Amino acid sequence: MYTYKEIRRVQQRLLEMAINIRNVLEKHNIPHMITYGTLLGAVRHQGFIPWDDDFDFYIIGDNYEKAIDYLRVELPNNIFIEDAKSEPLYFHGWAHAKDTSTIAECTLFPQDNAYSHHGISVDLYRAFEIKENYDKTNILKAHIEYLQRKLAKGFISQKEFDDRVCVLNNELEKELKRTESINWDEDTDMIGFISVFNDSMKATDIFPLKKYEFENTYFWGPNNADVLLSCCYGNYMELPSKEKRKPHYSNVTFF
Numbered sequence: 001m002y003t004y005k006e007i008r009r010v011q012q013r014l015l016e017m018a019i020n021i022r023n024v025l026e027k028h029n030i031p032h033m034i035t036y037g038t039l040l041g042a043v044r045h046q047g048f049i050p051w052d053d054d055f056d057f058y059i060i061g062d063n064y065e066k067a068i069d070y071l072r073v074e075l076p077n078n079i080f081i082e083d084a085k086s087e088p089l090y091f092h093g094w095a096h097a098k099d100t101s102t103i104a105e106c107t108l109f110p111q112d113n114a115y116s117h118h119g120i121s122v123d124l125y126r127a128f129e130i131k132e133n134y135d136k137t138n139i140l141k142a143h144i145e146y147l148q149r150k151l152a153k154g155f156i157s158q159k160e161f162d163d164r165v166c167v168l169n170n171e172l173e174k175e176l177k178r179t180e181s182i183n184w185d186e187d188t189d190m191i192g193f194i195s196v197f198n199d200s201m202k203a204t205d206i207f208p209l210k211k212y213e214f215e216n217t218y219f220w221g222p223n224n225a226d227v228l229l230s231c232c233y234g235n236y237m238e239l240p241s242k243e244k245r246k247p248h249y250s251n252v253t254f255f
Contacts, residue, residue: 002251004050010102010120010252011048014055015215017079017097017122021057022219024074030067031060033209034219035125035228040236043225047215051245053252055122060193060206064126068095071124080117087115091149093142093196097122105251111155120252127193130200135179139198140172146196201228 025032034042036056041049059067072081075097080086083095091111099119106112112121128139144165151161192202205224212221222228229236239245 002247002249006252007051007053007247009254010053010249011215013099013102013254014048014053014120014122015217017099017120018055018057018219019217020075020079021071021097021122021124024071025059025067027074028067028070030063030070031209031220032067033058033060033206033221034212034214035222036232038214038219039212039221039225040229040233042212042214042219042221043229044237046213051247053120053247053249056125057122058125058127058193058195060127061129068124071095071097080119082115082117082121087117089114089116089153091146091153091155093146094126095124097124101255103253103255104249106248107250108246108248111150111153114153114155120249125195127195127201127206130192130194134194135175135182136194136198137172137175137179139194139196140168140175142196143198144168144172199231 022032033039034056035058037049037052037054038056041047041052068081068083071079072086075081078100080098080100081095082090082098083092084090098115098117098121100117102119104112104118104120130136147156147161147164147168150156151158192200192204193206194200201222205227206222208223209220210223211218212225
């Protein structure tokens with residue numbers, strides 16, 4: 001049984017990892033912020049959601065590869081940057097920071113067990129800049145390629161792949177038609193950011209970044225957390241039902 005006491009120990013290790021990541025990104029002036037469940041935890045609990053055992057960052061703008069290279073070199077030796085450069089089986093569209101002194105088992109997301117490093121993980125998501133009349137074909141294509149990698153590794157069925165790619169191809173066809181009439185030579189203002197999950201965010205909701213209290217330290221977060229959290233979770237201040245309070249992992253071993 002994966003107990004609250006064990007989850008709390010995982011959270012403390014994740015916090016150590018996240019502080020190290022934050023410090024490297026701040027050192028190099030790379031914009032970043034907490035997001036998803038981590039941001040929700042900061043707003044609702046001033047720290048981790050009690051049953052949450054992962055950590056989510058956005059690295060913002062066009063310095064993603066540079067940021068990952070800094071982290072790869074400058075993080076402590078017990079934190080491994082897992083991406084297509086370092087993991088032959090990698091299929092995600094973003095990098096992970098993995099703790100090499102833990103082994104995590106995951107039944108909720110079995111594909112997480114496929115990689116060479118099985119430690120607890122910090123997600124390093126990417127937020128791409130988008131401009132007015134932005135072209136999202138690259139995001140749609142990246143999502144299709146992500147599903148192709150999952151299918152090739154046997155992590156989704158052919159039927160699930162076909163169903164999801166059918167929807168994405170329909171969106172891609174519409175987007176290609178829409179962008180045919182756009183004059184891309186005209187200068188347009190940057191209006192926000194978009195993630196690999198096709199989540200779009202206004203720049204005015206992101207910047208200027210704000211500090212959020214989190215487990216007696218701080219992390220950078222968006223200027224308007226309410227907009228982002230409402231979009232992801234609806235009434236985010238209301239706790240979910242007990243059956244929905246599920247941790248990411250099913251067991252974590254420290255050594």
